[in-house]
Amino acid sequence: MNIRTCKTIQGRRKLVEKLCKTGLSNIGMYPAEAERASFKNCENMIGVTHVPLGIAGPIRITSCRMSRVACHDYYLPLATTEGALVASVNRGCKAISESGGSTVFVEEVGVTRGPVFKTTGLGQSMALKKWIEDHERELQKSAQVTSAHLTLKKFGIRIAGRYVFVRFYFDTQDAMGMNMATIAASAMVRVIEKATHVHCVSLAGNFDVDKKPSWLNALSGRGKRVWAEVTLSKRTLKDTLKTTARRMYETWIAKCMVGSAMSGSMGYNAQFANVIASLFIATGQDPGHVVEGSLGVTTTEVVEAGGLSVSVYLPDLMVGTVGGGTGLAAQREALALLGVAGGNKGKNAQTFAGIVAAAVLAGEISLLASLSEGTLAAAHKRLARGKRMTNDKSINKQMNG
């Protein structure tokens, strides 16, 4: 008897317990609804991993989308096992909300799929490029046939000798869209291969670039491009963040600018990944895309009256509110908590992207503030002695960046 032939989650779990001589009773505890995952989200399912879910916020967000400005307070669901992360983001949310909220902007770039073709030489490579450019309409049609929710937006082509890389950009509405994009790209590739007799070596040629850190994504964008911004008042900097505009600015220059330059980093920020990861897991996003979400630039500037303007720019945010893990019970509840569960002509995914940007901004603010304080010793020692979590602990966590 083996795992594959077991028909039930419980049966498989029992078998693994036996094979590995270990108990899995906690993994076996979950609501009945979670069982549906075994049909669409996870093969050989034996149970679930429980990731603690905390709430940060409210965070006030002023979203600007197509001339429409909306202001709303959000409670952020963060799934994490790292103590102090929620507390840190919470502090950032408080600072942002006190300052009138964060302005966010979202630009639809589109999910990409990047096949690579192999020709007989430069001549054929150039000809293939021309053929694809000349048949954009036809290719668009062949893509659209594969899904009612997908549109080919544009493409870019690069050539190195016999290799021709195509980067297709798709609008996939509220879905993150990687699977739809793959199917559509596959259809287009068949059309191209049939007409040109050029072979596609790989439907995914690392020109997408999926889940790898890359300058192509950072510069050309992928998924959604998002920005968030706030101007912190001197009072908030002092009372909520226990620092000053000048100190936070100094920390930013030293760490996010010169420090990132000295380490060959693609992330010119304090650290986006923690916030992205916890929001992604809570809402059923693909956690592999944390890699892409970690790219981006934080800026700060001291403004009059001792305030500090802070902004984040994320060029490569892959998110959706339908498909993948977003339909699972707990994940869907987390999206509903933000008012963005399900499909809504692309608007839910855009709103969610804006929320992610604001949450990342909250994380940056709290982390930069902590680092600029320079009085961490006490908190560290308490943590080292295993004391119960307090606000101080947030400081330690915020260090991790």
Added chain:
Amino acid sequence: MNIRTCKTIQGRRKLVEKLCKTGLSNIGMYPAEAERASFKNCENMIGVTHVPLGIAGPIRITSCRMSRVACHDYYLPLATTEGALVASVNRGCKAISESGGSTVFVEEVGVTRGPVFKTTGLGQSMALKKWIEDHERELQKSAQVTSAHLTLKKFGIRIAGRYVFVRFYFDTQDAMGMNMATIAASAMVRVIEKATHVHCVSLAGNFDVDKKPSWLNALSGRGKRVWAEVTLSKRTLKDTLKTTARRMYETWIAKCMVGSAMSGSMGYNAQFANVIASLFIATGQDPGHVVEGSLGVTTTEVVEAGGLSVSVYLPDLMVGTVGGGTGLAAQREALALLGVAGGNKGKNAQTFAGIVAAAVLAGEISLLASLSEGTLAAAHKRLARGKRMTNDKSINKQMNG
């Protein structure tokens, strides 16, 4: 009444349900043990996110550590919401095991913490560098005082004008060690500041580099450096992977080498992130470190008799078997399933790192094989029609790279 003042998970959840006018009943379902997370892992906890847990394997691993060679079969716990990932890794495990197993190597680099100091000019910058180099012993002692499980291994210093960046490397045994490293670095920074009167602008100066993709980590390593390798037989390539050595090799060159070069990528691989993320979530690692785990190089080479040698190299793997999320109920069960739960003088973390490398190798093999097949249309269509998951589906998922 607000979230912060609620004393229980349930109380907070009820409050959030009311504030956001949404139901969170699924989030509220979890084993009693998970409740402990609210004390150490997650503030403002309102429940848990259930991430489906599937099993891939067994995968045979031959581990070489200090002249001792051990061979073992592992069942890999993968927490994921992305259909077909487990099936894909499973296929890779099968291919590897059929071929006699994967050889893995683990090198202890050490967790790093990288403070940045600000001097009055180049002269003082150079003097600070010299002082730190001359007082290594003293600094080591001040670090060791902070924890019985931590040792300062070495450090590197870089200077740009008034900025002095120090990268401390620590051995933290079986812990991933970021928090311990922060506390130790803080102690050393106090010693340095006191003796030299040079101010530390930030305890974390993006010279660590924590959770940002960076060449410094890729080149100098962070956490553990791991390698895994296998030589696939012609038969396995044909029967299990439905491809040939030549086709997989062609896909590798086009995608992982030329493709990554053409897109300015830091990942010269098919895609490490999915496997890393699912193993990390299942075992309570910090998912922000998926960013670092996505760096690395896959190599392939056609060998005699139609076989293919495949290897992966991960220069920056941050893992632990104690601390953080590893102590939570389900996560600990997943580690126990691999025989590496808890502390063991650093050996558990090393073994776990080797398992991650082999799992990543399995993922690379299956994904490269799928991409090289070139017959994906049928599978895609089935998926598009919402058919129940079958083996074919794995092909689609494997595309996502």
Added chain:
Amino acid sequence: MNIRTCKTIQGRRKLVEKLCKTGLSNIGMYPAEAERASFKNCENMIGVTHVPLGIAGPIRITSCRMSRVACHDYYLPLATTEGALVASVNRGCKAISESGGSTVFVEEVGVTRGPVFKTTGLGQSMALKKWIEDHERELQKSAQVTSAHLTLKKFGIRIAGRYVFVRFYFDTQDAMGMNMATIAASAMVRVIEKATHVHCVSLAGNFDVDKKPSWLNALSGRGKRVWAEVTLSKRTLKDTLKTTARRMYETWIAKCMVGSAMSGSMGYNAQFANVIASLFIATGQDPGHVVEGSLGVTTTEVVEAGGLSVSVYLPDLMVGTVGGGTGLAAQREALALLGVAGGNKGKNAQTFAGIVAAAVLAGEISLLASLSEGTLAAAHKRLARGKRMTNDKSINKQMNG
């Protein structure tokens, strides 16, 4: 008396000789025509540096431009002080010509200038972007007014908080065009500042990116994008290059692909810089642009009958045949030698770009061949003993990559 007040080259030279107590008689030797440089090319001129000029070739090039295919043999003027470079390129030229010549392709990308604006926040940043996009026509006009030889082709805009970066692409016909682009960009910036009241912090905001290695240039191109290709026969590989297709391919994979990946390189080639530098100096190009010319990808592939297909791709080649140093006496003679001196509606610069690509291909072939031979000891020793230059020496030089 000081240098600035001296009116003649000779007067200044005498003064420097006196001030520095050193003889400069060789620097003082040059043809009368070179004296004109003191009016346009070099302030405080005291003489010239003599860079030895050697000839490699002929190299046969098949150029494909707008449906017109032209085949021509070129003698390459290479100004260098590094022994063996000319011999090495010469060998590559021979190998290419024997194989029927190199096919080259040239794509006009355009010289770029990238000002950075500073706004009051994200809202104004987005508005500025929209204003620029909406007034493309007006901006084009203000650019064209500055020169009859310049056209604004397109632009791209990126935003990070209060910073708005614009990358203007210009067609500047046969001129490399950096100065023309600066003047035109300045005119456009004035229009933008006047209309929007947003301040331009810097006319050159490192978004150009001029003379710095950057992924933006590598991915988006700058100046001209060029490709060259040839298929070497088994006989040429054996007789002229003393190697085999397989050995050269192995060297390419190990060095240009895996090696560049392991070193975080932007150049996935054996080494473009030497050939670019020597051609640039000989023909009066700006040697600072060697930095950009060093970017790019070399590909190789073993083809039937023991041949090897080799290609180079240079995404960022900044060249011109009028303006700057191209009008100086010796430099103009070198351009005339290639048949591309002076202006010709952009065609001369394009032809020259194609010649550079082919020359770089020759260099790559010879260098990869030498490295693959593995029998360098004898040549090295002769060189170490200071023996007169022979063909063997080329081997040593070719090592330098």
Added chain:
Amino acid sequence: MNIRTCKTIQGRRKLVEKLCKTGLSNIGMYPAEAERASFKNCENMIGVTHVPLGIAGPIRITSCRMSRVACHDYYLPLATTEGALVASVNRGCKAISESGGSTVFVEEVGVTRGPVFKTTGLGQSMALKKWIEDHERELQKSAQVTSAHLTLKKFGIRIAGRYVFVRFYFDTQDAMGMNMATIAASAMVRVIEKATHVHCVSLAGNFDVDKKPSWLNALSGRGKRVWAEVTLSKRTLKDTLKTTARRMYETWIAKCMVGSAMSGSMGYNAQFANVIASLFIATGQDPGHVVEGSLGVTTTEVVEAGGLSVSVYLPDLMVGTVGGGTGLAAQREALALLGVAGGNKGKNAQTFAGIVAAAVLAGEISLLASLSEGTLAAAHKRLARGKRMTNDKSINKQMNG
């Protein structure tokens, strides 16, 4: 008759004139001494290229080397064809000298050579690494035998599957040393191959990294690591540089920090390449190394009383005062002008490296000042009208960055 068989420079030139139907009389004009280049520096020599040589300075430099502080005024020889470069550097020299001179620091890293070996698998790769580490002494000896002026300093090893990359660092005294390093590395490779029976695929495996922009060189250094620094007074900023500390600082942040981050640059500076290229050509350095010299970080900071502290950091400067082009007549005169011609136990090369750093600092200061002024229109127009060069022109040239 062909070029190769011609025995004299003149004979070859006449032949090329005939073959290409073009006159080369200017190329044929040079001092008798230059003819010696045809024996060591340039094959198939037909004459010389005259690169105009201008003088900037004096620049005051305070050099700190091994507890010895030396202060000296230097006249910088700059070979260039780009109008306004000398004037721009000259202005920077003036600003620096007025401010008491530039402090420079030089660290000897060593020239590198990076062979790549190919093993049978990870096991052998690890064994090879161990063998090399265990036989450092023996390898050092085999290296030293090849030259009395060379010492193996250290090495680093990286493994990816079957590929083993070794980066040897050599001290080569006053020589840039690339050729010596190649010969020494070749000797060591022979020792390694003989003892381990592992094949070296390429003596240069792009792990050096020679003349390609790379993070490995930027982070680990190559040749010499140099720094230069100065604090500009408010008066100098106003009178000599026509700007203010604040404006220059704003330009630096926008361009060198945020701008470089937004363009994926390896150069976080205004533009090092022009100064490096002109000094390199004037003094007989290898102009291919301009690529490496373009890497680095410029920092600025507003200090009290309206001053500005400015520094440059160049991690990868490849220079020498003996060998290669440094022995040619005009080039040697230029080195003599700086007092660093010939060998001097490594000290001449170090002093020269410090001068390059200070010159680069001068260039950065003048360029950042020009960009921050924002009143370029008039100068541009004059230039466009072809007016004789004036001080204004320097402004335009300084734009090119």
